[in-house]
Amino acid sequence: MKIDALKKLIKEAVKEAIQEELATKPQSIRETTYTPEFKSTGNPITDMLNMTKQSMTNEEYRNVMTAESSMAQAPDFRSMMTGMVDMPRPKPTLENAPKVGLDISNLDFVKKAATVFKEAEQKSKSRML
Numbered sequence: 435m436k437i438d439a440l441k442k443l444i445k446e447a448v449k450e451a452i453q454e455e456l457a458t459k460p461q462s463i464r465e466t467t468y469t470p471e472f473k474s475t476g477n478p479i480t481d482m483l484n485m486t487k488q489s490m491t492n493e494e495y496r497n498v499m500t501a502e503s504s505m506a507q508a509p510d511f512r513s514m515m516t517g518m519v520d521m522p523r524p525k526p527t528l529e530n531a532p533k534v535g536l537d538i539s540n541l542d543f544v545k546k547a548a549t550v551f552k553e554a555e556q557k558s559k560s561r562m563l
Contacts, residue, residue, distance in 0.1 A: 538544055
C-alpha cells in the first residue's frame with residue numbers, strides 16, 4: 435500500500451510542476467541580427483562574392499576553404515547506367531576474369547612433353563661433356 439501511495443504522490447507532484455511550467459509565459463528572446471553595410475564595387479561577380487562572404491559564418495568559411503577535390507564523391511556511373519537499380523557487383527578474382535585462349539596445362543600430352551623435354555636436355559648436356 436505504501437508503494438501505491440508513493441506513486442500517487444509522485445504523479446501529482448509531476449502534474450503540478452508541469453502545470454506551473456505551462457502557466458508561466460516564456461520570456462521573449464530578442465534576436466539581434468548583424469547586417470553589415472555592403473558597398474558595391476561595380477563588378478557584379480565581386481559584389482556577389484562579397485555578399486556571400488558577409489553572410490557566411492567563420493565555421494562555414496573554414497569548411498569551404500579547407501575543402502579539397504579528394505573530398506568530392508565520385509559519381510557512380512554504374513548506377514546511372516542501370517537506372518539506379520542496385521545490381522550486385524562481382525568480386526574481382528581470376529575466376530571472374532575473362533577467359534582468353536585455351537588452357538592446355540591439364541592435358542595428358544603436356545605432362546609427357548615436359549618429361550621428354552627434360553630427357554632431351556639431359557642428353558644434350560651429356561653430349562657436350
